[in-house]
Amino acid sequence: MNTRKPIFPWVVFGYNILVILWGAFVRATGSGAGCGAHWPTCNGEILPRPEAVETVIEFVHRLTSGAALVLVVALVVWTRRRYARGSLIRWGAGLSLTFTVTEALLGAGLVLFGLVADNDSAARAAVMAGHLVNTFMLLAFLGLTGWWVMFGEPHRLRWRGWRSLSVLLGALGMVLLGASGAITALGDTLFPSSSLVEGFQADLSETAHFLIRLRVIHPVLAVVVSGFILLVALAQFRGERHGPTSKLVLAVRGLVIAQLFLGGLNVILLAPVWMQIVHLLVADLIWAGVVILFGITLGEAAERASDDAVHDPVK
Template identity: 30%
Template sequence: MSSAPSPGFRRLAGATVAATFFLIVLGGLVRVSDSGLGCGPAGSGLAGWPLCRGDVIPTLELQTVIEYAHRATASAVAVLMLALALWARRAHRSQRGLARATLVASGLVIAQGLLGALTVELNLDALLVALHLGLAMLLLALVIYVWRASRPDVIGAPPAGGGALLRRLATASAATILLTIVAGGYMAGTEHNGRSDEATTAGAHYACGTDFPLCNGSLLPFGQTTLADVHLTHRALMYLASALVVALAVVALRRRPDRAVVRSALGALALLIAQVLVGAANVWVPTESEPLILVHLTLATLLWAQLIELRLRLSPVPSPPPPAQPAERREALVA
């Protein structure tokens, strides 16, 4: 058993990271193209999932194709994740963190599929939409960890310095960004996109009008309406996340524990600035812009991935124990 996974395992882990990222962005395309119910209306049962309009291969209507492509990509991610888990169990069981991460990620893929089916069955319920997005982000974090833990230059190497403050800021930044993304997913779930009752669904997107950073003339006027509170929760979390990421970049620049850490922190700050500007543009534009919404999700996913990668740099990946010698194995069997 080798001390580090093979290049093939690392390539498979990298492909799984890329496929998971693409799956999240494709999920955003499903949302902005009103394709969430492209395989059948809510309450379709098995005809709507796992089948699509009652068929294994559906007709080539645009919304159906987009939803079906999302499901096909999810199936590909599931196959990749299962292959990683089996490979890790057979060849790299001594790397317990890596092996466990592949098992947990495989479980998350299954949970995601079932949650996706429930989301469609229950007419794209806002809470389920948010949970679906949150689980996707956790899955991305796990496969990033698996990819990093498979690199020979990382296994057994000391973590980057910077002290407890930098680690805490990185953890808090990532956690708050995740909450911001989930809150944004819930806000998106209140919109009419793809729902059978879209004519009666207003949504929280313009609950603050076209005001940013203010909301109807005030900074955070909670209590006006339920939809405004949904919108403001997303904004409040974004303000907190922004403060944490700025603090993270400042501490990284002052302590300079490692060039890669400083680059990652500054990269996260740049992504945050771009994300805030795109989010503001989504509000300032008087009608919903599908490309802007999709870019907003893509930048959020990149920012989350950047913060996860940075946090992982600040923690060690332990070396697996050396393989037991023949004499040691005999003694273990006797004992």
């Protein structure tokens, strides 16, 4: 029997992570207006002349985002050729494509409506938070697709009471935490502090910009959501001692603890660009892990192992 595990879905997942991190680099360096108020062209040109580093950074992001769309389309085609109609894997790939398209539209909206560079409006904050939620949904379905391809899709999905609810609450907490993190990162980018004391004083000032005053929400949410995931959500898998699920639980637990440390370090170091990107990377991985665990709580035993889960191709 062929025991090779198909890795193509994970390649697509990993590549999208890189594109997301580069997008964070675009925001953190203030390069969102590098192509002017033009989309999909850059400064009105298909191949712009790199007269400024911001233009290069933004244009690279657009190129890599376009390649991500091609990869997700390829994933949809790959799953349709390999799995039967009605397969959860096909649904996962299809929804990944949906959120890839909305991801591009949100990015276009940021550019076309001028919600980039030094824009500090409430509209930009709202769209940034929505952009993060859409990114999370994209990673959720890419992650579930990869997991089901590698370890087999369930016969069906069924609600499992408190076991499912606790992990779902952890995932919803991650959504709120991620959205608040996007707003906090925007505030750190637009209103950097020169010292830790100055930052705390600004956070508590009634006259400070709303993006600064909102920064205190994120660390509080981080402690609450992380504690819930560690003490409640992951406790539902206490009986898992072997296999991929137990390894995933261990990975999520380690990442959550590491993220708390990284969050504190991010505050102490005054949110340098490289730390913001590392912080986002770990957040994305935790999110994907929690969503996959939620899928596991809903699914019955997989029909067969990874390559045995392949159905007859649709003709």
